Amino acid sequence: MSVTSSAKNKVSRTTVRDVARLAGVSVGTVSRVVNRVDNVTPLIRSRVEAAMISLNWKPSMLAQNMRDQSSRMVGFIFSDLDNPLFASMVKGAESVLTKAGYQLIVGSSNDSAEHERSLIELFGQRQADGLIFTMTDEGNPDVLASLSRASFPVVMIEREVTIPSSGKVVADHYEGTLQATRYLIGLGHRRIALITGGQNNFVGRARMRGFMQAHREHGLEPVLRLIRSDDRIADAAFGYRETQLLLSMNGRPTAILALGRKLLRGVLAACRATCTRIPEDISLIATNDSELAELVQPAVTVVRYSAFDLGSEAAHLLLHRLGAGNDWSPSTIVVPTEIVIRGSCAGPGQGSKGSAL
Amino acid sequence: MSVTSSAKNKVSRTTVRDVARLAGVSVGTVSRVVNRVDNVTPLIRSRVEAAMISLNWKPSMLAQNMRDQSSRMVGFIFSDLDNPLFASMVKGAESVLTKAGYQLIVGSSNDSAEHERSLIELFGQRQADGLIFTMTDEGNPDVLASLSRASFPVVMIEREVTIPSSGKVVADHYEGTLQATRYLIGLGHRRIALITGGQNNFVGRARMRGFMQAHREHGLEPVLRLIRSDDRIADAAFGYRETQLLLSMNGRPTAILALGRKLLRGVLAACRATCTRIPEDISLIATNDSELAELVQPAVTVVRYSAFDLGSEAAHLLLHRLGAGNDWSPSTIVVPTEIVIRGSCAGPGQGSKGSAL
DNA sequence: TTGTAAGCGTTATCAC
DNA sequence: GTGATAACGCTTACAA
Numbered sequence: 001m002s003v004t005s006s007a008k009n010k011v012s013r014t015t016v017r018d019v020a021r022l023a024g025v026s027v028g029t030v031s032r033v034v035n036r037v038d039n040v041t042p043l044i045r046s047r048v049e050a051a052m053i054s055l056n057w058k059p060s061m062l063a064q065n066m067r068d069q070s071s072r073m074v075g076f077i078f079s080d081l082d083n084p085l086f087a088s089m090v091k092g093a094e095s096v097l098t099k100a101g102y103q104l105i106v107g108s109s110n111d112s113a114e115h116e117r118s119l120i121e122l123f124g125q126r127q128a129d130g131l132i133f134t135m136t137d138e139g140n141p142d143v144l145a146s147l148s149r150a151s152f153p154v155v156m157i158e159r160e161v162t163i164p165s166s167g168k169v170v171a172d173h174y175e176g177t178l179q180a181t182r183y184l185i186g187l188g189h190r191r192i193a194l195i196t197g198g199q200n201n202f203v204g205r206a207r208m209r210g211f212m213q214a215h216r217e218h219g220l221e222p223v224l225r226l227i228r229s230d231d232r233i234a235d236a237a238f239g240y241r242e243t244q245l246l247l248s249m250n251g252r253p254t255a256i257l258a259l260g261r262k263l264l265r266g267v268l269a270a271c272r273a274t275c276t277r278i279p280e281d282i283s284l285i286a287t288n289d290s291e292l293a294e295l296v297q298p299a300v301t302v303v304r305y306s307a308f309d310l311g312s313e314a315a316h317l318l319l320h321r322l323g324a325g326n327d328w329s330p331s332t333i334v335v336p337t338e339i340v341i342r343g344s345c346a347g348p349g350q351g352s353k354g355s356a357l
Numbered sequence: 358m359s360v361t362s363s364a365k366n367k368v369s370r371t372t373v374r375d376v377a378r379l380a381g382v383s384v385g386t387v388s389r390v391v392n393r394v395d396n397v398t399p400l401i402r403s404r405v406e407a408a409m410i411s412l413n414w415k416p417s418m419l420a421q422n423m424r425d426q427s428s429r430m431v432g433f434i435f436s437d438l439d440n441p442l443f444a445s446m447v448k449g450a451e452s453v454l455t456k457a458g459y460q461l462i463v464g465s466s467n468d469s470a471e472h473e474r475s476l477i478e479l480f481g482q483r484q485a486d487g488l489i490f491t492m493t494d495e496g497n498p499d500v501l502a503s504l505s506r507a508s509f510p511v512v513m514i515e516r517e518v519t520i521p522s523s524g525k526v527v528a529d530h531y532e533g534t535l536q537a538t539r540y541l542i543g544l545g546h547r548r549i550a551l552i553t554g555g556q557n558n559f560v561g562r563a564r565m566r567g568f569m570q571a572h573r574e575h576g577l578e579p580v581l582r583l584i585r586s587d588d589r590i591a592d593a594a595f596g597y598r599e600t601q602l603l604l605s606m607n608g609r610p611t612a613i614l615a616l617g618r619k620l621l622r623g624v625l626a627a628c629r630a631t632c633t634r635i636p637e638d639i640s641l642i643a644t645n646d647s648e649l650a651e652l653v654q655p656a657v658t659v660v661r662y663s664a665f666d667l668g669s670e671a672a673h674l675l676l677h678r679l680g681a682g683n684d685w686s687p688s689t690i691v692v693p694t695e696i697v698i699r700g701s702c703a704g705p706g707q708g709s710k711g712s713a714l
Numbered sequence: 715t716t717g718t719a720a721g722c723g724t725t726a727t728c729a730c
Numbered sequence: 731g732t733g734a735t736a737a738c739g740c741t742t743a744c745a746a
Contacts, residue, residue: 013426013508015723026733031725039731056506060480063723066423067738069370073462080448087444091437094465103483105430105462108451125418126460149413151370265648291622291649316547372739383717388741396715420739424722 014055020299023051034059065127073103074318075123079111085261085288085307086134089157092311093132100319102129111233114138120146128152130318132311135159136203153321155314160202162330167321169314169333173203176209176303176337177259180285183301183339184255185218188347189283191226193253195242195267197260198231226253231268239266247274247282254348255283263294264300278348289340298343305337371412380408391416422484430460431491432468432480436468442645442664443491444617449668450489457676469588470497477503477698485509487675492516495558496695497508510678512671519687524678526671526690530560533660533694534567537642539697540658541612542575545625545704546640548583550603550610552596552624554617555588564616583610598622604631604639611705612640621649621657625662636703646697655700662694 016027023030025044032038033048040048051057065071074097078086094104105128107119113136120143123131131154131296135143138159147154147163161168184192194211208229215222227241233317239258243266246253258267264286271278277282278298285301286293293300313333321328367554371382380387382401389395390405397405408414422428431454435443453462462485470493477500480488488511490501495516504511504520511523517523541549551568554561565586572579585599596615600623603610615624621643628635635641635655642655642658643650650657670690 013723016725017723027723028725028734029732032732037726041731044732058478058482059725060484060723062426062428062484063738064425064725065738066419066722066740067724067726069419071419081438081444081451082441082448084439084444086439087438087441090463091439091465094438094463098464103462103464103479105460106447106451107455107460108448121415122460125415127417190733224444265652268652291647292652295622295625295649296653315665370739373741374739384740385717385719385742386715389716392741396744398715401716420722421741422722423724423738423739424742426722632731637734 013060014057016057016059019048019051019055019057022055023048031059046229054250069127070129071127072101072330073105073126073128074130074132074315075105075107075119075126077107077109077116077119078134079109079136081106081108083261084290087313088307089134089314092306092308092313093315094311096312096315096319100315102319109136111136113137113143116140116143117146120150123239124150124152129322130154132157132314132318133159135201137163153318155318155321157310157314158201158203165321165328165330167317167330167332168315169335170202170206171174171305171310171335172337173259173303174204174210174213176287176305176339177207177257178214179210179337179339180257180301180303181211182217183216183240183341184257184283184285185214185220185343186347187255187283188218188349189253190348191223191251191253191255193226193228193246193256194222195228195234195239195246195256195260197234198229200231204229211257223253225249225251225253234260235262236266236269239263240270241266243267243270244274247276249269253282255285255345257285259287259303261288261290263287264290268292268296278344283348284343285339285345287335293342300344301342302340304340305335309335370417370651371414373414375414376405376408376412376414376526377413380405390415426484427486428484429458430462430483431487431489431672432462432464432476432483432485434466434473434476435491436465436466436493438463438465440618441647445664446489446491446668446671449663449665449670450672451668453669453672453676457672459676464540466492470494470500473497473500474503476493477507481507482508486679487511489514489671489675490516492518492558510675512675512678514667514671515558515560517562521679522685522687524674524689526674526688526692527559527563527690528662528665528667529694530563530616530660531567531570533662533696535571536567536694536696537614537658538568538571539574540698541614541640541642541702542571542577542675544612544640544702545706546610547577547611547705548580548608548610548612550585550613551584552585552591552599552603552613552615552617552620554591555586557588557667561586567612572714580608580610582606582608591617592619593623593626596620597627597672600622600624600627601631604633610639612642612702614642616644616660618645618647619646621647624648625653635701637687640702640705642696642702650699657701658699659697661697663693666692 016030020027020030097104109115130152134157156168196207287303289302289304293302373387377384377387466472487509491514513525553564644660646659646661650659
């Protein structure tokens with residue numbers, strides 16, 4: 001066994017005690033000074049402050065947390081930071097939490113329920129004061145069980161899960177999809193395709209309802225074959241596959257509603273591959289504004305909402321809950337959606353030359 | 358003063374003591390069981406385990422941290438999560454840190470040195486075990502001072518700061534820019550514009566060196582007027598402004614190197630606004646691959662590197678440092694860059710019809 | 715093999 | 731107004 005000569009230089013942290021000794025007072029007094037509480041004689045106060053500065057001492061938050069059994073940290077579990085929606089939500093949450101003296105600890109689930117479960121347990125052991133959560137599968141019993149065992153309040157984003165003492169923040173996907181579909185119907189479209197994620201979470205269901213409602217309002221029947229919804233992840237590959245399939249149908253759609261952040265890339269790629277022109281051959285509406293939607297030609301009409309607001313509202317809700325203690329009832333905050341009209345939609349007649357099929 | 362009846366139901370946390378009592382053993386034994394250490398009689402062990410399960414007890418990490426003076430948390434300070442580069446870095450760092458039992462706590466600086474300073478102090482009070490950091494301004498003395506006062510090791514990403522016991526991870530921007538510039542020169546370009554961020558950090562400087570070196574190799578003199586570098590943030594607005602300026606010059610460039618994640622959007626917008634065609638009127642190379650670069654038409658040639666790797670390598674470096682203790686010397690990890698050729702570049706003659714100026 | 719107790723750094727309660 | 735001390739929940743010498 002080798003003994004390093006420098007092995008013993010473990011400089012132990014300076015503590016209240018050091019400050020107290022230097023200032024010639026007791027630890028209690030030092031504590032009262034930093035926490036600006038009680039009456040402390042100005043003379044003593046300044047002596048203590050001088051000592052604090054000269055030793056560069058700040059109270060250990062670990063010890064503070066230990067004492068009042070609260071870490072002043074909030075966990076945020078999301079599926080994937082590479083999705084700019086989640087990145088914005090985290091940014092939104094962080095911006096309000098740090099202002100309130102809380103720290104954000106993050107965890108990616110990568111859409112694994114098992115990861116979600118273990119992160120929840122972990123945050124519990126760390127005595128997180130709260131959790132902001134975008135559950136992958138709203139129905140997963142293991143995750144739900146962990147959640148209800150948890151000792152901290154939870155705010156869900158974009159999910160419709162009711163567990164005790166949890167609130168939720170959602171975007172108004174119903175309204176957004178309703179508007180988008182109405183717009184297409186108004187342009188004269190009757191065969192409108194819907195590509196969207198599955199019905200296993202709030203977002204997919206709300207969009208489906210909006211889509212249906214817009215048809216119903218106009219006395220139209222949605223074409224069921226044109227509804228491409230998957231219980232799995234709605235990624236670019238899914239968008240590509242489904243678009244190709246739709247374009248190759250006879251009785252193919254005259255418009256596509258691609259609702260899901262990652263779909264646009266796949267949809268555009270499939271249109272390119274099949275030489276399908278937008279909006280001449282097909283109209284397109286996507287969700288979640290992006291550089292891509294804005295700068296591709298033609299620019300793509302989108303249903304937009306603020307992911308940042310989803311995160312910041314979730315944080316506000318959680319803080320409110322933390323302040324209110326027990327007299328608090330779960331509530332829901334709805335973030336608005338809007339439709340941004342660009343050049344990717346036209347009437348269905350508008351030059352529908354035979355496709356390259 | 359109102360007294361809520363439920364005010365007293367502060368269910369105090371179950372502790373080792375509860376488990377010990379239930380199992381009929383001492384707290385030490387319980388601790389030895391959870392930490393799978395020492396010899397514990399199988400009989401006793403199983404009694405303890407049963408008690409743990411029935412009480413649903415897990416050791417409080419707060420107390421553990423308190424005891425061994427380590428929070429098993431690593432801080433990550435970046436400027437802005439809305440920049441997908443930072444999001445990927447965070448994802449990369451988080452993926453290796455959680456695997457090693459550390460938690461990531463995040464902080465946005467929004468490019469404010471003051472925020473950076475206070476986050477460093479905060480992480481110090483929280484007794485973070487380490488910090489991963491993308492400093493906004495490498496030269497800021499306040500931040501540097503906080504950093505050197507800090508009690509934890511630091512790994513810098515994309516910065517060239519040498520403080521004691523810090524390592525760094527950088528992408529090979531010199532090489533990437535060298536290759537890109539060589540490529541343009543090889544196509545026949547002689548008036549190449551460079552739009553890039555300032556020289557106040559490693560990235561800008563490395564790119565500038567690569568740009569210069571490629572010219573030197575070919576015995577060419579860079580056209581200084583065409584170098585648009587700013588000490589401030591290189592955002593889309595900057596890209597737009599500088600592109601317009603470049604396009605309106607006489608002796609205007611035949612190619613633009615837009616090096617900076619946010620520039621592309623502005624450059625493309627400016628080209629649109631001035632009806633400048635790519636690559637017929639001007640060739641373009643950007644940095645950091647994106648959906649936009651890939652799917653806009655023509656697709657844009659880019660210098661690419663993995664931001665995820667920057668983050669994960671930084672985490673590895675930090676973990677290595679944490680494991681190695683004192684016998685560790687600061688080191689640098691270089692992540693490779695590559696150039697992805699797409700359709701945005703052509704020879705300078707290639708149809709340079711008078712621009713729409 | 716197991717129990718006991720000190721100690722991690724703070725703050726709040728109680729004397730003085 | 732200030733000082734001493736218990737307590738937060740855990741781990742680890744050390745004692746038995």
